[in-house]
Amino acid sequence: MTILDGKKISNDIKDEITEVVAQMKANGEKTPHLAAVIVGEDGASLTYVGSKVRACARVGFESTLVQLPETITQQQLLAKIDELNNDPEIDGFIVQLPLPKHIDTQKVLLAVDPKKDVDGFHPENFGKLALDMETFIPATPYGIMELLRRYDINTSGKHTVVIGRSHIVGRPISILMSRKGQPGDSTVTLTHSRTNDLASFTKNADIVISALGVPNFLTADMVKQGAVIIDVGITRVPDNAVTKGYVITGDVDYQAVSEKASFITPVPGGVGPMTIAMLLQNTLLARQRSVH
Amino acid sequence: MTILDGKKISNDIKDEITEVVAQMKANGEKTPHLAAVIVGEDGASLTYVGSKVRACARVGFESTLVQLPETITQQQLLAKIDELNNDPEIDGFIVQLPLPKHIDTQKVLLAVDPKKDVDGFHPENFGKLALDMETFIPATPYGIMELLRRYDINTSGKHTVVIGRSHIVGRPISILMSRKGQPGDSTVTLTHSRTNDLASFTKNADIVISALGVPNFLTADMVKQGAVIIDVGITRVPDNAVTKGYVITGDVDYQAVSEKASFITPVPGGVGPMTIAMLLQNTLLARQRSVH
Numbered sequence: 001m002t003i004l005d006g007k008k009i010s011n012d013i014k015d016e017i018t019e020v021v022a023q024m025k026a027n028g029e030k031t032p033h034l035a036a037v038i039v040g041e042d043g044a045s046l047t048y049v050g051s052k053v054r055a056c057a058r059v060g061f062e063s064t065l066v067q068l069p070e071t072i073t074q075q076q077l078l079a080k081i082d083e084l085n086n087d088p089e090i091d092g093f094i095v096q097l098p099l100p101k102h103i104d105t106q107k108v109l110l111a112v113d114p115k116k117d118v119d120g121f122h123p124e125n126f127g128k129l130a131l132d133m134e135t136f137i138p139a140t141p142y143g144i145m146e147l148l149r150r151y152d153i154n155t156s157g158k159h160t161v162v163i164g165r166s167h168i169v170g171r172p173i174s175i176l177m178s179r180k181g182q183p184g185d186s187t188v189t190l191t192h193s194r195t196n197d198l199a200s201f202t203k204n205a206d207i208v209i210s211a212l213g214v215p216n217f218l219t220a221d222m223v224k225q226g227a228v229i230i231d232v233g234i235t236r237v238p239d240n241a242v243t244k245g246y247v248i249t250g251d252v253d254y255q256a257v258s259e260k261a262s263f264i265t266p267v268p269g270g271v272g273p274m275t276i277a278m279l280l281q282n283t284l285l286a287r288q289r290s291v292h
Numbered sequence: 293m294t295i296l297d298g299k300k301i302s303n304d305i306k307d308e309i310t311e312v313v314a315q316m317k318a319n320g321e322k323t324p325h326l327a328a329v330i331v332g333e334d335g336a337s338l339t340y341v342g343s344k345v346r347a348c349a350r351v352g353f354e355s356t357l358v359q360l361p362e363t364i365t366q367q368q369l370l371a372k373i374d375e376l377n378n379d380p381e382i383d384g385f386i387v388q389l390p391l392p393k394h395i396d397t398q399k400v401l402l403a404v405d406p407k408k409d410v411d412g413f414h415p416e417n418f419g420k421l422a423l424d425m426e427t428f429i430p431a432t433p434y435g436i437m438e439l440l441r442r443y444d445i446n447t448s449g450k451h452t453v454v455i456g457r458s459h460i461v462g463r464p465i466s467i468l469m470s471r472k473g474q475p476g477d478s479t480v481t482l483t484h485s486r487t488n489d490l491a492s493f494t495k496n497a498d499i500v501i502s503a504l505g506v507p508n509f510l511t512a513d514m515v516k517q518g519a520v521i522i523d524v525g526i527t528r529v530p531d532n533a534v535t536k537g538y539v540i541t542g543d544v545d546y547q548a549v550s551e552k553a554s555f556i557t558p559v560p561g562g563v564g565p566m567t568i569a570m571l572l573q574n575t576l577l578a579r580q581r582s583v584h
Contacts, residue, residue, distance in 0.1 A: 106425065127419030130467070131459050133398065157488045165470055167423050175422070175467075178457055178482050187493065189481040190470045196449045201479065 002263045004147050004230070006270040010277035013146070014059050017280050021060035032287035033062035034118065034279075035084055035093035039077065039103070040070035045096050052094070055276045061283060064090070074103050078111050085113040092118035092136075092286035094279070115289070118282040121168070130175050136282045141173040143274025144209060144230055148183040153207075153228055153263060156185035161205035163218070163251070165192040169211035169232050177209075198222075210251035220256035229257055229264040232271050248272075294555045296439050296522070298562040302569035305438070306351050309572050313352035324579035325354035326410065326571075327376055327385035331369065331395070332362035336528075337388050344386070347568045353575060356382065366395050370403050377405040384410035384428075384578035386571070407581070410574040413460070422467050428574045433465040435566025436501060436522055440475040445499075445520055445555060448477035453497035455510070455543070457484040461503035461524050469501075490514075502543035512548035521549055521556040524563050540564075 024031050034056050038049045049065065056063035066080065077099075084093045093116055099105050114124040120136035128135035137145070148155060160177045164170035174190040177183065189201050199222045202208050210218050211232035223229065233251030250267030258264045265271055316323050326348050330341045341357065348355035358372065369391075376385045385408055391397050406416045412428035420427035429437070440447060452469045456462035466482040469475065481493050494500050494514045502510050503524035515521065525543030542559030550556050557563055 123419030123423055123425060124416040125419065126422055127415030127417065130418055130422050130463060131415055133415060157486045159488075171422060171467070171470075174470075174482075175463070178463075178466075178484070185484075185486040187481060187483050187487040189479060190466075191479050192470070192477075194449045194477040195479040196451075 001258055001261055002151065003258075004151055004263055004265040004270055006143070006147060006265060006272060006274045009147060009150050010143075010273035012150075013274075013277040013281065014055070017059045017277075017284055020284060025060065029291075030287070031060060031062060032091050032283045033064070033089055034283045035064040035066055035090045036096060037066045037068065037077075037080065037084070037093060038096045039068045039072055039099055042098075045098075049096050052276060052279060055280055056283075059280055061280065062089075066093075070100055072103075074107065077103060077108060081108065081111045085111075085116060090116065091290060092116045092283045094119045116286060118279060118286055120172075120282070126167075126172070129172060132179055136285065137176070137278070138168055138172050139275045139278040139282065140169050140211075140232060140271065141176055142278040142281070143271055144173055144232070145176055145183050146278060147230070147265070147271070147274060148228075151263060153183065155183040155207065158186050158206035159204060160186040160188045160207040160209065161201045162188060162190050162209045162211070163192075163198070163202070164211040164213075164232075165190055166211060170209075173209055173211070177207075212251045214251055215249040216251070216253040218252045218257060220253060220260055223257055223260055225260050226262045227260065229261045230271065231265050231267050234267065234272060293550055293553055294443065295550075296443055296555050296557045296562055298435070298439060298557060298564060298566045301439060301442050302435075302565040304442075305566075305569040305573065306347070309351040309569075309576055312576060317352070321583075322579070323352060323354060324383050324575045325356070325381055326575045327356040327358055327382045328388060329358045329360065329369075329372065329376070329385060330388045331360045331364055331391055334390075337390075341388050344568060344571060347572055348575075351572055353572065354381075358385075362392055364395075366399065369395060369400060373400065373403045377403075377408060382408065383582060384408045384575045386411045408578060410571060410578055412464075412574070418459075418464070421464060424471055428577065429468070429570070430460055430464050431567045431570040431574065432461050432503075432524060432563065433468055434570040434573070435563055436465055436524070437468055437475050438570060439522070439557070439563070439566060440520075443555060445475065447475040447499065450478050450498035451496060452478040452480045452499040452501065453493045454480060454482050454501045454503070455484075455490070455494070456503035456505075456524075457482055458503060462501075465501055465503070469499075504543045506543055507541040508543070508545040510544045510549060512545065512552055515549055515552055517552050518554045519552065521553045522563065523557050523559050526559065526564060 036049045053063045109121045114122045120138040125135045162174045177186040178188040202222045207228040209230040215235045231250035231252040236246040237249045239247045248268045328341045345355045401413045406414045412430040417427045454466045469478040470480040491514045499520040501522040507527045523542035523544040528538040529541045531539045540560045
C-alpha cells in the first residue's frame with residue numbers, strides 16, 4: 001500500500017512554482033498577484049483564506065486580502081468585484097465561500113471575469129472543463145488529478161466511483177476522470193444521496209473518490225482489494241483529548257480501508273494541501289495567459 | 293413494453309408551441325425568430341437544416357436560412373455571427389455542424405452570444421447546465437429528458453448507463469440524469485470507447501442511453517429484464533431494397549431488446565423527432581427571456 005502524500009507533492013509543486021516566479025523576477029517581469037475576497041468573520045473561512053495568503057508569500061506571489069464586513073450589500077460586493085476585474089495588477093482572485101445569506105452567491109460568481117476566475121467556478125470555465133477546452137480547473141479536483149498523475153496511477157478503462165455530486169468536487173472530478181487522457185479515460189459512476197445500495201458500486205470500483213463529508217463513512221467492506229482510495233472529506237469532529245478541541249476526519253475509515261487499498265490519501269495531508277497548491281498553479285497560469 | 297413515441301410527443305410539443313405563438317400574435321407581440329447558418333453543401337446537413345426551417349413554419353416562428361459558401365473564411369463567418377448576435381429581430385440561431393476543416397469550430401461556437409445560443413453549445417451555457425442553473429439545454433439530451441418526463445418514468449435512484457461521451461449527447465445527458473429533480477437523481481455511469489467490459493455495466497442498468505452510432509450494437513444479452521432503453525444512434529446503413537438506398541438504424545438491436553425492455557425508443561421516430569421540438573422550445577425560451 002502506498003500513501004498518496006499530498007503534503008509532499010504540494011510542496012514539490014510549490015517549489016516548482018517558486019522557481020518559475022524567481023525566473024520571472026530575474027527577467028524583470030511582473031509576478032503573479034492573487035486577491036482573496038472574504039465577507040464576514042467566519043472562523044473556518046478566515047483560516048482558509050489565511051493559508052492561501054501565506055502560500056502566496058511562500059512561492060513569491062503578491063497577494064491582497066480584501067476583507068469586507070458581514071453587512072456589505074450585494075451591490076457593494078459586485079462593485080468590488082468589478083474593481084478587481086479591471087485592476088491590471090491583479091491576475092486572479094477568489095471569493096471565499098460561503099457568503100452571507102443576503103448575498104446571491106450565483107450572481108457574485110457570475111460577476112467574476114472568467115479570465116481571473118482562478119477558482120474555476122464561473123459557468124464559462126466550468127463549461128470549458130466539460131467540453132475538454134483549456135480552462136481553470138477548480139482546485140480540489142485539479143489536486144486529485146495531479147496526485148494521480150504524479151503517482152503514475154493508471155486510470156484508463158478503470159471503474160471510478162465518485163461519492164457526492166457537489167459543484168466544487170463531485171461533479172467536476174466525475175467529468176475530469178471520464179475525459180480523454182491520463183489521468184482520465186475512466187468509466188465513471190457518480191453516486192449521491194439518492195443512490196440505492198451505494199456499496200454495490202464502491203465494491204466494484206477500481207478507484208473510489210469520496211467527497212461526502214461524513215466521517216468514516218467508507219468502510220473496508222465497501223471497497224475491493226487493491227482499490228485506489230481518494231478521500232476528500234474534511235470534517236471537524238469534536239475531540240476533547242486535543243487542545244484545539246477537534247480532529248479533522250475524512251470520509252474513509254482509514255485504518256481498515258488502508259489494509260485493502262493499493263493507494264490511499266490520508267486526512268489530513270492528502271487532498272487538502274493539494275488544493276492550495278493548485279490554486280497557486282491557476283494563478284500562475286492566469287498571469288502567463290495575460291502575457292500571451 | 294411501451295414504445296416511447298417521439299413522433300407523437302414531438303407533435304404534442306409543437307402543438308403546444310403553436311398555441312403559445314398564436315397567443316403572442318393575438319397580443320400583437322413579436323413572434324420567435326430562429327436563424328440557421330449553414331456552410332457548404334453537405335447533403336445530410338442540408339436535410340437537417342431544412343427540417344428545422346420547416347418546423348419553424350409549422351409552429352408559426354419566423355426563420356432565416358443563412359447559406360454560406362464552403363470557401364468562406366473564418367473571419368467572414370465570425371462577422372456573420374456578430375451580425376446575428378446584434379440583430380434584434382433574431383431571437384436565437386444555430387450554426388449547423390460540422391463546419392469545413394479550415395474553420396476553427398470552437399472559435400465559432402464561442403462567438404455565439406450565449407443569450408441566442410439555442411443549441412446550448414457555448415461553454416457558458418454548458419457550464420450552467422453542469423452547475424444546475426437555468427440555461428439552454430442542448431436539443432438531443434433535452435429531448436430525452438422530455439420523453440422521460442412525459443412518459444412519467446421514475447429515474448430517481450435508478451442506475452442509468454450512458455454509452456458515449458460526446459459533447460452533444462453523452463456528456464450532457466450524463467450530467468442531466470444525475471442532477472437533482474425528476475427526471476434526474478439517477479446514479480449515472482458514463483461509458484465510452486475505453487470502458488472495459490461494457491456489458492457488465494449495461495446488464496446492471498435500469499436505464500440505458502446509447503449514443504454511440506454503431507448499428508445494432510446493444511444486443512438483448514446486454515440488458516436486463518424491464519430496462520428502459522433510449523436509442524440515440526442514427527446511422528445510415530446502405531440498403532438497396534429501398535429507393536433512397538439506405539435505412540436509418542439505431543444502436544439498439546430493436547426486435548430482441550424490445551422483448552426485454554419496459555420502455556424503448558424506436559429508430560426512427562424516437563429521440564430524433566424530439567430534437568427539433570426541443571430546438572423550437574429553446575427558441576421560444578430565448579424570445580420569452582429577451583422580453584423579461
